[in-house]
Amino acid sequence: MSIKIENLNKRFGDFVAVDNINLTLPDGQLTALLGPSGSGKTTLLRMIAGLEQPDSGRISFYGEDATDLHVSHRGVGFVFQHYALFKHMTVFENVAYGLTVRPRRLRPDKAAIRKKVMSLLELVQLDWTADRYPSQLSGGQRQRIALARALAVEPKVLLLDEPFGALDAKVRAELRRWLRRLHDEIHVTSVFVTHDQEEALEVSDRVVVMNQGRVEQEGSPEEVYDHPANPFVYQFLGNVNLFHARVGQGAATIGGLRLPVPELKEVENETGLAYVRPHEIEVLAGPAPDALHAVLESLTVVGPTVRLELRADDAKGLIQAELPKTHFRTLGLLQGDDAWLRPLRSKVFLDQHSA
Structure with missing residues (x-):
C-alpha cells in the first residue's frame, strides 16, 4: 500500500x-x-x-x-x-x-x-x-x-x-x-x-x-x-427517487407495493425511505397488482433516451424515470395519462428523523 x-x-x-x-x-x-x-x-x-x-x-x-x-x-x-x-x-x-x-x-x-x-x-x-x-x-x-x-x-x-x-x-x-x-x-x-x-x-x-x-x-x-x-x-451518486415506506417483517410497503428487504427483517412497523434510480423503474401503460399508480406530468427526449416525470402517491416530489425511446413508443403514453410504476431495484433505509 x-x-x-x-x-x-x-x-x-x-x-x-x-x-x-x-x-x-x-x-x-x-x-x-x-x-x-x-x-x-x-x-x-x-x-x-x-x-x-x-x-x-x-x-x-x-x-x-x-x-x-x-x-x-x-x-x-x-x-x-x-x-x-x-x-x-x-x-x-x-x-x-x-x-x-x-x-x-x-x-x-x-x-x-x-x-x-x-x-x-x-x-x-x-x-x-x-x-x-x-x-x-x-x-x-x-x-x-x-x-x-x-x-x-x-x-x-x-x-x-x-x-x-x-x-x-x-x-x-x-x-x-x-x-x-x-x-x-x-x-x-x-x-x-x-x-x-x-x-x-x-x-x-x-x-x-x-x-x-x-x-x-x-x-x-x-x-x-x-x-x-x-x-x-x-x-x-446520480439522480434518485425517494419513496416513503412502512418497514416490517422483512418488507417495505409503499401504497399497495411491497419491496423485499431481508436485511431489515428484525424491524417491526417503522418508517423507511426507499431509494430507486430513474433507470431502475419499469413503466407500464396499464394497471398491475404490484405497481404504483402515477400520472405522467412531462416527458423529454434526450437522444435515444426518454426522461419522464410522474406524480405518484407515497413519493416525495415528482418521480423520474428513464427508458429507451423505442420502448417508450410501444407504451403509447401521452402527457396527462395514467401510468403504473414498478421498481426493479431499490434500497431501503430506516428513516432516522422519525426515530
Missing part, C-alpha cells in the same frame, strides 16, 4: 475541514476523492501533498512517516485546476522546469532532460507544441502540458485537484477518458479530487465519497454506485 492516512484532523477556526479520517490508498491505483463543496476533499489532498499541515494524525508514504516532511521532499506531482503554467516559458521549458531546478548533483544533463521532456510530450500527444507558449494552446492542451510537467520529476504520487473543472463539458469528457488511458500506461499512484460523480465513476479504480470532513464510503466505482452505504451516498 502506498499512502496510509491515520486519524487525520484539520480545522480552520471553528470549521472542521477533515474529521478523523483513516484511509489506505492502494499502490498504482487512481483514487477519486468525491464530494460536495466543503466536504474536505481538497484539504485532504493538500495535506497529502504537504501544502497543509494536519492538526493531528499521521500520513505515511510506502511505510515511511511523511507527516512533517516538506512538500519538496515528498516526491509528489501536483496538477491544479488552473494549469499554473509559466506564461513566459515555452511548453518545453515548462515541462523541463522541475528537472532544471534540481540541485546540480541531482540534475540530469541537457541531453537527458531533452529526451525526457520530448518523451513526456509524446506521451500526452503534444510533442508538436514544444516551442509554443501556453497562450497559444487550448485549455485542454494546457492541462495535458501541466500533467506532463508533474510527471517529469517522476513522482511517487500524482495529485490532481479538480484538474478538468475549468474546461467545457465536451473537452472534460475527452480528457478524463484520456487520463484513464494514460494511467493504464504509467500506473503511477494517483489521487484525484472532483465533485463530478460521473467523472469519479468513469476515471477511477477506487472512489472515496466524502461529506462534512468524513469518509461516507469507499470502494470500487461499481460498489459505491450499486451498494451505497447510506442515504447521502445514494443521493450524491
Whole structure:
C-alpha cells in the first residue's frame, strides 16, 4: 500500500475541514476523492501533498512517516485546476522546469532532460507544441502540458485537484477518458479530487465519497454506485427517487407495493425511505397488482433516451424515470395519462428523523 492516512484532523477556526479520517490508498491505483463543496476533499489532498499541515494524525508514504516532511521532499506531482503554467516559458521549458531546478548533483544533463521532456510530450500527444507558449494552446492542451510537467520529476504520487473543472463539458469528457488511458500506461499512484460523480465513476479504480470532513464510503466505482452505504451516498451518486415506506417483517410497503428487504427483517412497523434510480423503474401503460399508480406530468427526449416525470402517491416530489425511446413508443403514453410504476431495484433505509 502506498499512502496510509491515520486519524487525520484539520480545522480552520471553528470549521472542521477533515474529521478523523483513516484511509489506505492502494499502490498504482487512481483514487477519486468525491464530494460536495466543503466536504474536505481538497484539504485532504493538500495535506497529502504537504501544502497543509494536519492538526493531528499521521500520513505515511510506502511505510515511511511523511507527516512533517516538506512538500519538496515528498516526491509528489501536483496538477491544479488552473494549469499554473509559466506564461513566459515555452511548453518545453515548462515541462523541463522541475528537472532544471534540481540541485546540480541531482540534475540530469541537457541531453537527458531533452529526451525526457520530448518523451513526456509524446506521451500526452503534444510533442508538436514544444516551442509554443501556453497562450497559444487550448485549455485542454494546457492541462495535458501541466500533467506532463508533474510527471517529469517522476513522482511517487500524482495529485490532481479538480484538474478538468475549468474546461467545457465536451473537452472534460475527452480528457478524463484520456487520463484513464494514460494511467493504464504509467500506473503511477494517483489521487484525484472532483465533485463530478460521473467523472469519479468513469476515471477511477477506487472512489472515496466524502461529506462534512468524513469518509461516507469507499470502494470500487461499481460498489459505491450499486451498494451505497447510506442515504447521502445514494443521493450524491446520480439522480434518485425517494419513496416513503412502512418497514416490517422483512418488507417495505409503499401504497399497495411491497419491496423485499431481508436485511431489515428484525424491524417491526417503522418508517423507511426507499431509494430507486430513474433507470431502475419499469413503466407500464396499464394497471398491475404490484405497481404504483402515477400520472405522467412531462416527458423529454434526450437522444435515444426518454426522461419522464410522474406524480405518484407515497413519493416525495415528482418521480423520474428513464427508458429507451423505442420502448417508450410501444407504451403509447401521452402527457396527462395514467401510468403504473414498478421498481426493479431499490434500497431501503430506516428513516432516522422519525426515530
